[in-house]
Amino acid sequence: MRLRSWTTLFLMTLAQVAWGQTTTNPKLVNAEATAPGPSVNSYTVLGATSEQEALVRAQIRIMQPDVCPLRVLFVPHWKYVDTARIFHLHVPAGYTSAMFTHLPSRSVFIDSDRYVSDDSLGYWVAHELGHLAANSASESDADKAAREYRKRLKDARKPGVH
Numbered sequence: 095m096r097l098r099s100w101t102t103l104f105l106m107t108l109a110q111v112a113w114g115q116t117t118t119n120p121k122l123v124n125a126e127a128t129a130p131g132p133s134v135n136s137y138t139v140l141g142a143t144s145e146q147e148a149l150v151r152a153q154i155r156i157m158q159p160d161v162c163p164l165r166v167l168f169v170p171h172w173k174y175v176d177t178a179r180i181f182h183l184h185v186p187a188g189y190t191s192a193m194f195t196h197l198p199s200r201s202v203f204i205d206s207d208r209y210v211s212d213d214s215l216g217y218w219v220a221h222e223l224g225h226l227a228a229n230s231a232s233e234s235d236a237d238k239a240a241r242e243y244r245k246r247l248k249d250a251r252k253p254g255v256h
């Protein structure tokens with residue numbers, strides 16, 4: 095029995111590695127991602143321009159989230175909508191419609207056709223990090239956790255304060 099559970103663990107780890115390599119195959123996204131310990135730069139950013147990647151990494155570094163995403167995926171609008179549908183996620187109109195988080199895989203999806211400015215990117219990334227920190231799909235839990243992250247972003251923008 096013990097051997098069996100180790101085998102399962104091993105297979106799960108393999109699935110996770112395989113997912114990391116095939117990047118956006120949503121079929122494998124359910125592999126449980128439970129890497130312990132926040133490590134601010136150990137996540138993957140996919141599909142972003144180099145400017146977008148630098149920006150999102152800088153913003154996450156400033157926010158020092160309690161739980162980091164494992165991957166941040168910038169996807170075109172059609173793929174964003176499609177992915178949300180595959181995950182059976184309801185993306186509220188307007189509100190968080192430029193990004194969403196898939197909690198089991200700690201993946202943040204960003205609609206690269208929708209986000210409008212660097213400031214709004216940070217604002218909504220804070221919300222998604224809030225979902226991860228609270229480990230909750232609730233919008234109010236996410237916003238509560240996001241408050242501190244947004245404050246850190248704001249402080250970092252003040253001249254002379256670092």
Ligand SMILES: [Zn+2]
Pocket residue numbers: 190221225232233236
């Ligand atoms: Zn949300």
